[in-house]
Amino acid sequence: xxxxxxxxxxxxxxxxxxxxxxxxIMRNVVLAxxxxxxxxxxxxxxxVAALILTVTAxxxxxxxxxxxxxxEPGTLSDWSATITGLLLALTLxxxxxxxxxxxxxxxxxxxxxxxxxxxGYNVFNPALVGRAFVQAAFPVSISTWVPAYVPGRFxxxxxxxxxxxxxxxxxxxxxxxxxxxxxxxxxxxLARWKFENQVAGAEELxxxxxxxxxxxxxxxxxxxxxxxxxxxxxxDWRIPAAVLGSALLLALVFHLVDPGRYPPPYFVxxxxxxxxxxxxxxxxxxxxxxxxRGVWIYGAVIGTVTVMIRYFGGxxxxxxxxxxxxxxLTPLIDQYTQPRVFGAPRRKAPEGKA
Amino acid sequence: xxxxxxxxxxxxxxxxxxxxxxxFPVSLFPHSSFxxxxxxxxxxxxxxxxxxxxxxxxxxxxxxxxxxxAQHIGKPAxxxxxPGQEVVRGQPIARADGFMxxxxxxxxxxxxxxxxxxxxxxxxxxxxxxxxxxEAATQEVLWAEPRDMDELxxxxxVRAVQxxxxxxxxxxxxxxxxxxxxxxxxxxxxxxxxxxxxxxYLTCDHRLMLELTxxxxxxxxxxxxxxxxxxxxxxxxxxxxxxxxxxxxxLPAGGAVTVQAVPTKYPQxxxxxxxxxxxxxxxxxxxLPSQLGVVVNNVGTLAMLGRLLPAGEGLTERVVTLTGxxxxxxxxxxxxxxxxxxxxxxxxxxxxxxxLCPSGCSPGGRGELEVILGGPMMGQAVASLDVPVTKGVSGxxxxxxxxxxxxxxxxxxxxxxxxxxxxxxxxxxxxxxxxLLAARREYDAMGGEYHLGDCFECGCCTYVCPSGIPxxxxxxxxxxxxxxxxxx
Numbered sequence: 001x002x003x004x005x006x007x008x009x010x011x012x013x014x015x016x017x018x019x020x021x022x023x024x025i026m027r028n029v030v031l032a033x034x035x036x037x038x039x040x041x042x043x044x045x046x047x048v049a050a051l052i053l054t055v056t057a058x059x060x061x062x063x064x065x066x067x068x069x070x071x072e073p074g075t076l077s078d079w080s081a082t083i084t085g086l087l088l089a090l091t092l093x094x095x096x097x098x099x100x101x102x103x104x105x106x107x108x109x110x111x112x113x114x115x116x117x118x119x120g121y122n123v124f125n126p127a128l129v130g131r132a133f134v135q136a137a138f139p140v141s142i143s144t145w146v147p148a149y150v151p152g153r154f155x156x157x158x159x160x161x162x163x164x165x166x167x168x169x170x171x172x173x174x175x176x177x178x179x180x181x182x183x184x185x186x187x188x189x190l191a192r193w194k195f196e197n198q199v200a201g202a203e204e205l206x207x208x209x210x211x212x213x214x215x216x217x218x219x220x221x222x223x224x225x226x227x228x229x230x231x232x233x234x235x236d237w238r239i240p241a242a243v244l245g246s247a248l249l250l251a252l253v254f255h256l257v258d259p260g261r262y263p264p265p266y267f268v269x270x271x272x273x274x275x276x277x278x279x280x281x282x283x284x285x286x287x288x289x290x291x292x293r294g295v296w297i298y299g300a301v302i303g304t305v306t307v308m309i310r311y312f313g314g315x316x317x318x319x320x321x322x323x324x325x326x327x328x329l330t331p332l333i334d335q336y337t338q339p340r341v342f343g344a345p346r347r348k349a350p351e352g353k354a
Numbered sequence: 355x356x357x358x359x360x361x362x363x364x365x366x367x368x369x370x371x372x373x374x375x376x377x378f379p380v381s382l383f384p385h386s387s388f389x390x391x392x393x394x395x396x397x398x399x400x401x402x403x404x405x406x407x408x409x410x411x412x413x414x415x416x417x418x419x420x421x422x423x424a425q426h427i428g429k430p431a432x433x434x435x436x437p438g439q440e441v442v443r444g445q446p447i448a449r450a451d452g453f454m455x456x457x458x459x460x461x462x463x464x465x466x467x468x469x470x471x472x473x474x475x476x477x478x479x480x481x482x483x484x485x486x487x488x489e490a491a492t493q494e495v496l497w498a499e500p501r502d503m504d505e506l507x508x509x510x511x512v513r514a515v516q517x518x519x520x521x522x523x524x525x526x527x528x529x530x531x532x533x534x535x536x537x538x539x540x541x542x543x544x545x546x547x548x549x550x551x552x553x554x555y556l557t558c559d560h561r562l563m564l565e566l567t568x569x570x571x572x573x574x575x576x577x578x579x580x581x582x583x584x585x586x587x588x589x590x591x592x593x594x595x596x597x598x599x600x601x602x603x604x605l606p607a608g609g610a611v612t613v614q615a616v617p618t619k620y621p622q623x624x625x626x627x628x629x630x631x632x633x634x635x636x637x638x639x640x641x642l643p644s645q646l647g648v649v650v651n652n653v654g655t656l657a658m659l660g661r662l663l664p665a666g667e668g669l670t671e672r673v674v675t676l677t678g679x680x681x682x683x684x685x686x687x688x689x690x691x692x693x694x695x696x697x698x699x700x701x702x703x704x705x706x707x708x709x710l711c712p713s714g715c716s717p718g719g720r721g722e723l724e725v726i727l728g729g730p731m732m733g734q735a736v737a738s739l740d741v742p743v744t745k746g747v748s749g750x751x752x753x754x755x756x757x758x759x760x761x762x763x764x765x766x767x768x769x770x771x772x773x774x775x776x777x778x779x780x781x782x783x784x785x786x787x788x789x790l791l792a793a794r795r796e797y798d799a800m801g802g803e804y805h806l807g808d809c810f811e812c813g814c815c816t817y818v819c820p821s822g823i824p825x826x827x828x829x830x831x832x833x834x835x836x837x838x839x840x841x842x
Contacts, residue, residue, distance in 0.1 A: 009724040010737050012827050014813030015753060016399060016554065016730040020774075020820045022767040078767060120768035120821075236773065290773035290786045334787070341805045342393075342626065342781040343639035 022119075026079035028234045032225040033086045033280065039221055040214045044094040044146070045153025047161040048214050054098045056085030058105025066114040080119050084108050087127035087280055090215025091273060091320070092134070095146045095172060097163035100138050107133035124327045125284045128320050135320075141169070145188060145211040146176060188212055189271040190316040199263045205270035212272070219275040226279035235283050238292075242299020243278035243306075244269060250307045262311065274306060277319040287327040294330075294337035301333075302326040391634060393627040396619040396780045397814045399554045399731065401593060405677050406557040410565055410686045413701060415462050415491055419692030420472055420742035421447070421483040426521040427528050428454030433483060435466045444497035444667055447483055456519045456529050458483070459668030461690040463491040475727055475734060475741045482742075485692065499666035503576060511580040511663075518662045519669045519745075524548065524559075524623070524652035525728050527746030530659065533649060534580040540644050545577055545586040546632060549601075549653040550616065550623030552591060553729025556749040558673040559653050561686045563590070563597035566657040567604045573660030574611055581649055588613040588653070589632045591622055620731060621812040625650045627780055639808050654748070674743060676702045680723050680752030689743050695725060695750070696739040704752045726751040731813045766822035775815035775825060781808045785815035785825050792828040800829075801836045809833075 041049045063081035067074050075081070088108050092101060108130025116122040135142050146158055159170035188211050189200040206220060215222075229235035251268040269275065282288065282302050289298050302322045309318025424430035431448035441447055441460040448458035464487040472482035506514060516531035536542050547570075551559040563570060574586050590598050592615040601613045616622055616631045626637045628650065635646050643650055654673065662669065674689040682703030689698065699705050704723065726733040727747050743750070775785035783805055791800045800806040806829060815825040 007722045008735075008737060008739070009722055009753075010735050011724065012735070012824075012830070013726075013733055013811075014731045014817050014826065015724065015726055015733065015735065015751075016817065017822070018397070018399070018818050018820075020818070021822065022770055022820045025770075025772070025820055118768065120770045285770045285772040288771070290771050290776045291784065292773075292776070295773070338784055338787075338804075339776060339779075339782045341639050341783060341808055342630075343636045343641065343808070344782075344805075 022080075023078050025234045026083060028229060028232065029083050029280070030079050030086065032229050032234075033083065033090070035225055036090060036215050036218070036221055036276075037086060039218055040090065040094075043148040043217060044214065045150065045158075046156070047153075047158040048089075048094050050098055050157065050161060051092060051094070051096060051101050051214065052086065052089040055089040055092070055101040055105045056082060058102040059085035059088070059109050062106045062109035062114070066109070066118075072118075075119060078119060081109060081113075084113070084126045084130070087215075088130045090276060091127065091131045091213050093142060093145055094148075094214055095144055095158045095160045096141055097169070098161050099163070099165060100134055100141055103137070104130040104134040106130075120286050122286055123330075124324055125281050125287050128281060128324055128327075131320055132324065144172060146172065147211060148217065188316060189267070190310065193263055193267070193271075194310075194316050199267050200271065202266050202270060205267070216273045216276050219270045222275045222279050235279070236285075236288070236295060238295045239283045239288060239299045240275075240278040242296045243282050243303040244274070246300040246303030247274060247307050248303075250304055254307075254311065268307060268310070272310075272317045273319045277306075277323055278302070281319075282323050282326060287330060289330050289334045289337065291334055291337040291339055293339075294333040297333050297337065298326050298330060301329060392617045392619060392622070392631040393780055394782070395778055395814070396621060396627070397778050397817050398618075399620055399817065401618075402555045402677075403557050403560070403593070405555075405675055405684050405686055406560050406594075408561075408685045410558075410561045410673055410688060412493070413687045413689045413693065413698065415487045415690055416693045416697035417487060418467070418694070419461055419464070419485040419487060419690060420694055420740075421458055421461070421485060421692040422472070422474055422742065422744060423448055423458065423481045423483070424474075425458070425527060425691075425744040425746065426456050427526070428452075428456075428532075430481065431455055431458045433469050433481075435469075435483065437466050437468050439466045440464070441466060441485070442496040443491065443493075444495040444670060446497075446668060447485075450516060454529060454532060456516060456521060456531070457668065459497075459519055459670050460485060461670040461692050462487040463496065464488050473738045473741055475736050475744070475747075477737065495665075495667050495670065497668075500664060501666045503664050506579075508580050508582060511576055514663055515576075515580070515659060518659065518667065520655060520659055520662070521669075521745045522652055523654035523658065523672055523745065523748065525732070525746050525748050527744070530651070530655055533651065534577060536581050536649075537644070541647060542581040542583045542644065542649050543585070543647040544633065544649075545574065545581060545583045546629055546643075546648055546650040547574060547586055547588040547653055547656060548623055548625070548628055548650055549588055549590040549594070549597065549613075550628060551594070552618070552620045552623040553731055553733070553749070554620075555677045555751050556675045556729045557677070558675045558686050558748055560594050560597055562654050562657050562673055563594070564600050566661065567600050569660035570601065570653055570657040571604050571606065571611070571660070572664075573656035573658070575606070576659055576663055577651055577656055578610070583649070584610065586611045587632050589616050589622075589628050590614070591616055591618040593618040620814065621780055624780065624810060624812060626810075639805070669745060672743075672745065672747070674698075674747055675749035675751075677749060678726075678752040678754075680704050680754040681750075691745060692742045694740060694742050695736060698743065698750060699725070699739065699752065702752075722754065724753040726753065731817065732811065766824075767820075769821055769823060772820060774818040774820065778814040778818045780812060780814060781805075781810065783809060785829075788832075789815075789823055789825045789828060792825075792832050797832045797835045797839075800832050806832060806836070 037052055059081045108126045112126030112129030113122045159175050160172050163169045192198045230237040248265045251265040254262040255264050289295050305322035306318045429451040432451045433448045435447045442463045445460045446457050447460045450457045464485045467484040467486045469483050471479040474480045512531045512534050520530040521527040598615050605611050637643050671688050671690045673686055675686050677684045725736050788800050788804050809829050811826050813826050
């Protein structure tokens with residue numbers, strides 16, 4: 001029997017959509033970050049597991065708090081705060097006190113994201129805002145390093161993890177000397193190069209033996225996870241390609257000019273946080289350009305500035321500031337790289353854009 | 355009409371081959387020799403062209419046909435009949451009102467009941483001839499004046515085209531004779547024949563190319579003579595290679611008419627995109643194809659002209675694709691113009707509840723349907739089932755509630771500036787920026803620096819948006835505001 005009058009849905013075209021959602025993209029980025037987290041836990045033990053959980057929980061709690069403050073529906077389900085938490089944890093040293101990690105998580109979401117209006121409106125990568133905040137607030141803790149593969153790392157915490165505010169930190173040096181082989185200097189490969197002119201070998205960097213932040217020890221694993229995201233098109237492959245490509249090219253030029261003073265290009269690529277930053281931080285969609293040409297320029301700026309800071313700046317590592325600078329330039333880059341309209345001979349940059 | 359036919363598989367389109375899914379943009383190697391030339395960007399929606407394998411069937415007459423006087427762009431036709439008057443199939447019942455207008459012919463033998471206001475697909479009620487069809491009405495056309503096409507001059511052909519009441523059957527419903535009228539200062543050298551049918555679900559042009567191949571080739575000949583062009587290029591998407599082969603086997607000797615497969619990519623069938631793909635030319639922004647000496651016609655239009663012109667008949671029926679998960683008897687049908695949507699849907703089983711669809715949905719089961727005239731990307735949803743099939747309706751797509759819920763994102767997120775829309779816009783616009791401006795109601799900036807006027811509402815940006823932002827919809831609002839401001 002025919003229905004007398006079925007209910008008619010009325011919408012305007014297009015009536016179909018690709019089915020891809022923000023939630024799906026973010027969930028896959030979280031998935032891609034999990035192997036990196038797991039690897040760092042295996043390297044550094046219980047303390048890193050606790051640090052990752054603490055930072056992520058702080059981010060989620062802060063996000064929830066601002067949802068409640070603004071009376072908006074919860075935005076935890078879009079996974080973006082989880083990404084911020086995981087990424088932020090991966091940029092911190094393994095021995096970072098948990099309470100400082102919580103502060104970093106709060107700063108990332110509060111100052112980096114909520115203050116601008118939440119997902120999509122932030123100008124800077126929230127994880128890097130959190131990291132910059134604690135770098136300024138806790139300069140000693142953020143530059144204190146412990147070795148990887150310490151025996152007993154799954155049965156005891158690194159003593160500084162449970163440091164408390166306003167108290168003298170536990171003696172990390174004694175703990176390290178108790179557990180570790182001889183010759184441990186407590187300096188990252190970049191610092192050793194900068195201050196002692198020692199270039200770490202590629203095998204040391206690739207095997208995750210280097211002294212580094214939680215998630216910066218395995219370039220190969222990070223690249224593999226990034227490749228998964230790129231193939232499934234959850235990530236713009238052009239940004240890491242531009243960052244790493246420009247850094248490599250610049251490093252190669254310097255190395256050829258003065259091999260004694262400047263390290264070989266592989267060292268620039270594999271040391272520090274360049275790969276993690278290029279694959280997971282520079283690619284944050286909200287803070288990177290949307291135009292095809294803009295994306296290449298943005299990536300090239302980040303790669304170039306990173307190498308410049310490392311070679312000529314006072315700091316040993318420059319990825320964080322390079323990406324933050326790239327974020328700041330994004331609106332400008334977008335404005336001057338508008339795509340050419342079909343049928344238009346050449347496109348002027350729009351003037352007086354809001 | 356069994357399920358076996360519905361499972362007919364299309365050959366895998368080139369665009370769905372594995373290397374096309376690799377995350378490198380087409381624009382990286384735009385003119386390399388191993389890739390057929392096409393336009394930049396665009397999207398690849400699922401084809402869903404399950405009706406392509408079934409021959410065109412015929413729909414019976416509805417008891418009443420509703421014939422709006424305005425089925426085309428331009429001035430409405432002027433009725434020639436009074437209520438109570440009997441007409442035969444093919445008889446003119448309304449005449450063209452000036453140049454930008456076309457006549458209307460009776461699709462069936464019957465009696466005119468009324469000339470009154472009736473709902474139209476666009477919403478407002480418009481003047482409509484209501485025709486009650488005689489029960490034993492024949493499908494034979496009873497009113498025709500066969501003509502010798504070889505004797506006609508170009509302007510004679512244009513007049514004959516107007517007499518058929520032909521409009522662009524691809525959906526635009528632009529009067530065909532106006533398109534074939536060439537201004538003296540802008541000669542036409544190439545006729546582009548659009549056989550892309552890039553909209554998902556639709557297969558009526560595909561079936562026409564297979565079944566009315568001779569009519570199509572004849573129609574192309576008439577159009578070439580009318581515009582005085584020396585060559586014609588037929589562009590067909592490469593998911594319809596059987597149509598390419600069928601046409602190629604019937605082409606006249608001499609090489610003036612060629613057929614070319616173009617990559618399957620939406621919106622390949624948009625005029626400007628197809629010209630770019632076939633000829634490598636870009637229609638200037640804000641301009642028309644005639645500026646390049648090119649005119650574009652749809653295959654369906656030319657096939658019908660090839661059939662109607664020599665016979666001297668008027669346009670009384672057209673091929674419509676009845677499809678979608680909500681339809682239990684999908685296929686391509688010859689539908690008499692004026693057939694009410696309700697009749698079509700009842701006949702196709704869309705209004706009958708029951709678990710029959712292979713995808714597991716139950717058409718009309720929850721009583722929620724979306725009825726779309728045209729394809730899913732640019733088609734128009736109708737608010738009332740009492741609107742008729744008009745000359746511009748290429749397909750009737752019925753989506754049911756579950757499909758609607760599955761395709762639309764559950765919620766919308768803020769713009770995360772992923773740039774997917776920028777990578778999809780075939781016109782090279784920046785929909786992300788346009789969307790942000792629309793949210794702030796900065797319509798003047800949209801129209802000025804960001805070239806909103808070049809948007810032809812293909813819907814690619816909305817299709818890809820992971821945030822579920824209704825970009826095209828916002829652009830339509832903005833265009834409306836800008837039109838009002840320009841008029842004020």
